[in-house]
Amino acid sequence: MIVELAAVRLLAPWFGTSHTVWSNVIAVILLALAVGYMLGGRLAERANPARILARTLLCAGAWVLWLPWLAPATARALVPEGLALQELAELVSWASLAVTSMAFLPPAALLGTVCPLVVESLARARRLSAGRAGGAVLFASTGGSLIGVFGTSHLLVPGLGVRRTFWLAGALLLACGFLAHAISRGRGQPFRPSAALLLLVLGAGATLTPVAPARLMEGTRELVRHESPYQTVRVVETVGGARPMRFLQVNEGLDSFQSVWQPEEGLLPEGFYYNDFLLPACWTPPGERWDVLVLGLGAGTALRVFERERWPSARFVGIELDPVVVEVGKEYFALEDGSERSQVLAGLDARVALRGAERTFDQVIVDCYANQFEIPAHLCTREFFGEVRARLRPGGWLTANLGGFGLQDPVVSAVAATCAAAFEAPVLLVRVPMSRNYMLLARRDEPVPWAQGALEPGRSAAPLTLAARALPGFARLVTPEAPGRVLTDDRCPIERLQRQSLVEARARRAGEPGT
Amino acid sequence: MIALLLLLAGAPGSTQAQDDFLLAWKAAEQAPSEAERSGARAALLLRAGAPEAAYEEARRGLRADPDDPTLLFHEATAAVWLGDGTRARDAAGRLLEAVQAAATLPDAASWEASARRRLAEAGELLAKEQALARAVARARACSIAVFVLLSSGLLAWRWADGLRQGRSSSPVS
Numbered sequence: 177m178i179v180e181l182a183a184v185r186l187l188a189p190w191f192g193t194s195h196t197v198w199s200n201v202i203a204v205i206l207l208a209l210a211v212g213y214m215l216g217g218r219l220a221e222r223a224n225p226a227r228i229l230a231r232t233l234l235c236a237g238a239w240v241l242w243l244p245w246l247a248p249a250t251a252r253a254l255v256p257e258g259l260a261l262q263e264l265a266e267l268v269s270w271a272s273l274a275v276t277s278m279a280f281l282p283p284a285a286l287l288g289t290v291c292p293l294v295v296e297s298l299a300r301a302r303r304l305s306a307g308r309a310g311g312a313v314l315f316a317s318t319g320g321s322l323i324g325v326f327g328t329s330h331l332l333v334p335g336l337g338v339r340r341t342f343w344l345a346g347a348l349l350l351a352c353g354f355l356a357h358a359i360s361r362g363r364g365q366p367f368r369p370s371a372a373l374l375l376l377v378l379g380a381g382a383t384l385t386p387v388a389p390a391r392l393m394e395g396t397r398e399l400v401r402h403e404s405p406y407q408t409v410r411v412v413e414t415v416g417g418a419r420p421m422r423f424l425q426v427n428e429g430l431d432s433f434q435s436v437w438q439p440e441e442g443l444l445p446e447g448f449y450y451n452d453f454l455l456p457a458c459w460t461p462p463g464e465r466w467d468v469l470v471l472g473l474g475a476g477t478a479l480r481v482f483e484r485e486r487w488p489s490a491r492f493v494g495i496e497l498d499p500v501v502v503e504v505g506k507e508y509f510a511l512e513d514g515s516e517r518s519q520v521l522a523g524l525d526a527r528v529a530l531r532g533a534e535r536t537f538d539q540v541i542v543d544c545y546a547n548q549f550e551i552p553a554h555l556c557t558r559e560f561f562g563e564v565r566a567r568l569r570p571g572g573w574l575t576a577n578l579g580g581f582g583l584q585d586p587v588v589s590a591v592a593a594t595c596a597a598a599f600e601a602p603v604l605l606v607r608v609p610m611s612r613n614y615m616l617l618a619r620r621d622e623p624v625p626w627a628q629g630a631l632e633p634g635r636s637a638a639p640l641t642l643a644a645r646a647l648p649g650f651a652r653l654v655t656p657e658a659p660g661r662v663l664t665d666d667r668c669p670i671e672r673l674q675r676q677s678l679v680e681a682r683a684r685r686a687g688e689p690g691t
Numbered sequence: 692m693i694a695l696l697l698l699l700a701g702a703p704g705s706t707q708a709q710d711d712f713l714l715a716w717k718a719a720e721q722a723p724s725e726a727e728r729s730g731a732r733a734a735l736l737l738r739a740g741a742p743e744a745a746y747e748e749a750r751r752g753l754r755a756d757p758d759d760p761t762l763l764f765h766e767a768t769a770a771v772w773l774g775d776g777t778r779a780r781d782a783a784g785r786l787l788e789a790v791q792a793a794a795t796l797p798d799a800a801s802w803e804a805s806a807r808r809r810l811a812e813a814g815e816l817l818a819k820e821q822a823l824a825r826a827v828a829r830a831r832a833c834s835i836a837v838f839v840l841l842s843s844g845l846l847a848w849r850w851a852d853g854l855r856q857g858r859s860s861s862p863v864s
Contacts, residue, residue, distance in 0.1 A: 209843075211845065212843065214845075215848075218852060249790070254826060254829060254830050254833070255826065256819075256822045256823060256825075256826045258819065260774070263823055266823060266827060267823065267826055267827050267830060270827055270830035270831045271826070271827075271830040273834040274829075274830040274831075274833035274834040274837070277833070277834050277837035277838070278833065278837055281837060281841070446740065447740065573726070582743055598768050600717065600741075607741060609739055609740030609741065610740030611740070643711075643712060643739070644712050644738075644739030644740060645771055646712055646713055647712050647713070647716055647735070647736070647739060648716070648743075649736075649741070650739070650741065650744075
């Protein structure tokens with residue numbers, strides 16, 4: 177179980193932790209175990225199953241020790257350089273399956289033989305019935321799996337990191353192998369140190385061999401990398417430019433990022449969607465106080481965009497699921513916490529936090545993503561947007577960041593239609609210039625600024641000018657009556673829509689109708 | 692995306708007034724022909740950071756004048772921006788043909804250089820697309836090979852095991 181859970185984390189810097197990757201890992205491990213059970217059953221019929229068990233454990237342990245080197249090396253060989261995130265989406269299913277099959281199938285199959293071999297050894301040694309021996313082994317193995325699940329997710333990976341978790345698992349397997357070897361050897365037989373020495377050399381080699389790191393974007397260097405309970409988190413900084421910028425990336429990263437930092441506060445260069453969280457200011461002058469709830473805070477880029485000079489009355493409550501991201505934000509992204517201006521709640525799910533909020537806000541920012549471009553299913557439903565609406569003051573704004581390939585993109589359209597249904601009013605989709613992001617705008621009890629097929633002109637004193645967003649074709653009004661799927665807690669096929677979005681974008685590029 | 696954004700990082704954020712764009716759009720509407728209107732709008736959309744819309748606008752104009760070099764240039768530029776190597780190569784190829792065929796095009800050498808630059812960029816995109824297609828094929832082959840090897844190994848082992856059991860089988864009383 178340690179190997180299975182940590183496998184996804186080992187692959188994460190290359191392929192992410194999407195459902196596709198999880199499915200591939202689970203499927204390959206199950207297949208390997210099935211094969212292992214069958215082989216183990218046959219091998220158990222032989223004269224000394226305990227000796228076979230010892231060898232199996234030693235081989236599996238040695239392989240597991242090398243996995244932190246083997247899996248990245250295989251991934252590096254299969255993934256070409258310079259891919260964009262949406263390009264990797266085409267490759268991720270097959271490449272993650274290939275790496276899992278080549279790296280994880282053999283040790284998992286070896287470990288699959290363990291159960292029948294232990295059952296047989298136990299039954300013979302203690303003269304137990306097959307049922308009783310099997311029951312005892314299944315009890316122990318399921319209990320071990322239980323410990324493996326919690327231990328890996330909550331202790332080993334966050335505490336030791338992925339590589340050391342594999343080394344620990346490998347070392348445990350080797351120790352069990354030696355124990356089984358000692359038991360199976362019987363009295364009077366000499367101990368042969370050659371095998372132990374070989375394994376020692378293998379183990380030392382595994383820990384000393386440098387591991388191929390995940391590729392960084394050209395022109396950036398890595399400042400720090402952490403394994404959080406949820407993902408691999410790293411900070412990269414541009415090198416050689418006049419204006420250094422930092423990006424928070426998770427897992428496969430590639431050309432995407434979760435947070436951005438530049439030395440000065442305020443608006444980021446054109447193309448960063450965080451600026452568009454200020455769109456409400458184009459039409460609404462801030463009062464004495466402007467309370468903002470940020471769901472999906474990341475390292476706090478949105479807060480820095482609302483910098484003091486431009487919107488001094490803004491006060492923030494930021495919610496971020498991953499506490500490591502918040503810690504990184506404080507250290508590398510100048511994230512304020514605990515000040516009069518901002519309060520950060522780390523380790524909370526956005527929806528749970530929203531339900532627990534006891535006050536209302538002038539603006540709710542939704543910027544929640546999992547696995548790079550997957551909107552979590554519970555954060556894009558009619559019920560969720562209904563809860564957001566309930567936390568808005570009259571006239572308050574929802575601003576949500578959506579990724580897609582056009583104003584008619586399946587994901588963008590469905591989320592906008594869902595929001596319109598929840599607000600029972602038209603909502604706006606605004607294209608973010610120079611990017612593939614779209615800003616969803618909704619208001620409580622007030623109409624959105626839309627006139628004559630375009631955004632209404634913004635205030636001249638606004639911190640953000642509409643610029644190109646004022647052009648025809650840059651925004652779309654979505655009404656509650658518009659045809660389109662409304663996503664609900666009961667039925668939210670967002671993952672299917674995300675696949676459809678990629679397929680349609682690819683089909684458009686190939687000049688074919690989307691499916 | 693980061694690379695693109697880093698290129699833009701020197702530009703100040705959202706300082707261009709909305710009026711500039713709206714005035715330019717209105718000016719584009721006043722152009723005398725459909726092709727010129729589309730050309731002006733496509734240029735504006737490219738400047739505004741909407742390559743999909745610019746591509747569509749250029750295509751619309753090309754329906755009125757298929758050999759207009761400005762529209763072909765905007766089409767190729769938008770296609771390169773969108774990372775669409777096939778369309779970029781087609782548009783840049785047509786641009787080169789149109790430039791070479793035009794007898795009275797002012798600054799023809801500069802046009803030709805632009806067309807060749809877009810062709811080269813399209814070539815790079817196509818090479819990248821092919822590398823991706825090869826990577827998908829390689830990953831698929833590796834996955835299938837592992838499962839074929841596994842199945843073959845199991846079958847062979849069963850067969851050998853059967854043979855061994857057949858030789859050593861003792862009669863059951």
